[in-house]
Amino acid sequence: MKNTRSVFFTIFAMLLTIIGSAQVRINLHADKGRDTISRFIYGHFAEHLGHCIYGGLYIGESNTHIPNKDGVRLDVIEALKKMKVPVLRWPGGCFADTYHWRDGVGPKDKRPSMLNVWWGNVKEDNSFGTNEFLNMCELLGAEPYLSGNVGSGTPQELADWVKYTTHPNGSSPMTDLREASGRKTPWNVRFWGLGNEAWGCGGNMKVEYYANIYRQYATFMTNWNNSDRLYRIASGASDDDYHWTEVLMKELPHGMFDALGLHHYSVINWSKKGSATQFSEEQYFITMQRALQMEELVRKHSAIMDKYDPEKKKALAVDEWGGWYDVEPGTNGAFLFQQNTMRDAMLAGATLNIFNNHCDRVKMANLAQIVNVLQAVILTREEKLVLTPTYHVMEMYNVHHDALMLPVEFSSPKYIVGKDSLDALSVSASRDANGNTHISIVNIDSKKSHPLSIALNGGRYKSVTGRILKSGRLQDHNSFDAPDKIKPAPFNDAKINGTNLTLNIPPFSVIVLQLK
Numbered sequence: 001m002k003n004t005r006s007v008f009f010t011i012f013a014m015l016l017t018i019i020g021s022a023q024v025r026i027n028l029h030a031d032k033g034r035d036t037i038s039r040f041i042y043g044h045f046a047e048h049l050g051h052c053i054y055g056g057l058y059i060g061e062s063n064t065h066i067p068n069k070d071g072v073r074l075d076v077i078e079a080l081k082k083m084k085v086p087v088l089r090w091p092g093g094c095f096a097d098t099y100h101w102r103d104g105v106g107p108k109d110k111r112p113s114m115l116n117v118w119w120g121n122v123k124e125d126n127s128f129g130t131n132e133f134l135n136m137c138e139l140l141g142a143e144p145y146l147s148g149n150v151g152s153g154t155p156q157e158l159a160d161w162v163k164y165t166t167h168p169n170g171s172s173p174m175t176d177l178r179e180a181s182g183r184k185t186p187w188n189v190r191f192w193g194l195g196n197e198a199w200g201c202g203g204n205m206k207v208e209y210y211a212n213i214y215r216q217y218a219t220f221m222t223n224w225n226n227s228d229r230l231y232r233i234a235s236g237a238s239d240d241d242y243h244w245t246e247v248l249m250k251e252l253p254h255g256m257f258d259a260l261g262l263h264h265y266s267v268i269n270w271s272k273k274g275s276a277t278q279f280s281e282e283q284y285f286i287t288m289q290r291a292l293q294m295e296e297l298v299r300k301h302s303a304i305m306d307k308y309d310p311e312k313k314k315a316l317a318v319d320e321w322g323g324w325y326d327v328e329p330g331t332n333g334a335f336l337f338q339q340n341t342m343r344d345a346m347l348a349g350a351t352l353n354i355f356n357n358h359c360d361r362v363k364m365a366n367l368a369q370i371v372n373v374l375q376a377v378i379l380t381r382e383e384k385l386v387l388t389p390t391y392h393v394m395e396m397y398n399v400h401h402d403a404l405m406l407p408v409e410f411s412s413p414k415y416i417v418g419k420d421s422l423d424a425l426s427v428s429a430s431r432d433a434n435g436n437t438h439i440s441i442v443n444i445d446s447k448k449s450h451p452l453s454i455a456l457n458g459g460r461y462k463s464v465t466g467r468i469l470k471s472g473r474l475q476d477h478n479s480f481d482a483p484d485k486i487k488p489a490p491f492n493d494a495k496i497n498g499t500n501l502t503l504n505i506p507p508f509s510v511i512v513l514q515l516k
């Protein structure tokens with residue numbers, strides 16, 4: 001009997017592969033929205049690393065070849081504005097804990113140079129400093145997130161940076177310095193990081209020690225009035241270091257912080273990361289396995305936070321995430337310049353769905369990094385610019401910014417490679433201020449498409465439109481010679497019938513639907 005049953009199931013599974021997959025039932029609860037998806041989940045990160053700042057965002061005022069405003073590339077700004085960048089973290093990363101902000105203000109010919117010891121020992125001339133960054137954020141319409149130097153700085157230095165950037169004119173020697181540097185009024189700087197990776201490049205500290213000095217640094221960072229409160233983010237755990245989160249939640253006075261960070265990169269193997277473009281199905285599978293681990297990390301770190309903060313007043317800020325591969329052949333190994341393929345589109349889409357679905361706790365995330373470094377949304381070479389598949393996912397998903405998250409429930413079919421399997425589908429949904437509902441769906445399976453039937457519980461919709469990002473090969477990417485190989489296309493194959501929505505999602509594709 002047992003044998004007959006297993007033969008039956010094997011034949012059934014084979015039939016499914018031949019005739020296609022069974023329909024996946026998804027329940028969308030349009031009437032059960034409770035939490036808002038903070039737009040800051042769609043944040044980015046710019047470090048003084050390789051060509052992220054110099055050559056990527058900033059080419060210098062004397063450049064007459066590439067259109068710029070005060071040295072900031074206007075083609076890059078225009079593309080980023082279209083994608084929408086709600087928050088930008090700067091100046092690092094590891095660089096932040098070596099950075100002394102006073103070196104980067106005042107007349108450029110008087111600014112001292114330093115060696116960028118983390119990223120190739122290249123000369124950092126400090127020509128892009130605080131004013132340049134904060135003015136660029138204003139141009140971009142993004143809120144700045146300043147990452148303070150706790151590893152090699154002083155509480156005084158960080159307190160002075162707060163005064164320089166946010167205090168009213170004429171209130172301290174720091175604000176006089178700001179005025180002398182050409183900026184009279186304060187900028188709007190709400191987000192402050194107190195150190196970066198304090199467990200590693202930020203000082204190799206034990207969490208108990210970091211908790212103590214966090215308290216010291218936070219004490220001297222003063223709001224200038226109660227309505228302009230600083231939002232302080234503690235340097236958080238690496239991956240599954242749950243002890244780090246536990247100690248910070250226990251030891252930091254809750255009036256002294258607003259969020260804990262978390263860093264997680266999708267890396268196949270730190271000593272053998274593999275090419276960004278020439279990868280096997282197995283390597284793709286492992287990258288996706290690492291990416292989907294974000295679900296478990298967010299759940300478990302949140303569960304610890306719940307013990308100390310059941311009302312979820314404190315946020316989890318995943319302030320570094322993304323795929324990390326070998327650098328492109330022929331480029332500086334310390335500059336972390338990598339191409340970006342459909343694999344990265346899968347990684348981005350699935351990760352953003354995880355953040356959306358956990359928006360009760362995850363209130364900020366910053367993709368590493370914005371231009372020319374790691375999982376960049378833009379690559380530049382001289383005057384040329386390429387929008388990567390990750391850019392397109394970020395742009396397609398911007399409909400979720402500040403929208404009401406609508407819960408979805410389903411059991412995903414599996415993406416199977418050898419003996420291992422992963423959930424093939426990831427879904428999130430939200431309703432925006434205009435009453436439009438958006439559903440973002442990712443199918444990471446490299447071969448199988450999936451027919452979907454979405455029950456629109458409690459929702460009344462008349463029409464559906466959509467966009468899809470797909471390509472012929474997982475390894476496909478946009479290049480300086482073929483910048484538009486991958487870009488979103490209209491998706492007209494979703495059908496609404498009463499409260500039921502049906503569509504077919506092709507292999508390794510991302511679809512965003514709009515329901516009205």
Ligand code: AHR
Nearest residue numbers: 092093094095196197368
């Ligand atoms: O994003 C590159 C580096 O990765 C950052 O500088 C550091 O914080 C992390 O280890």
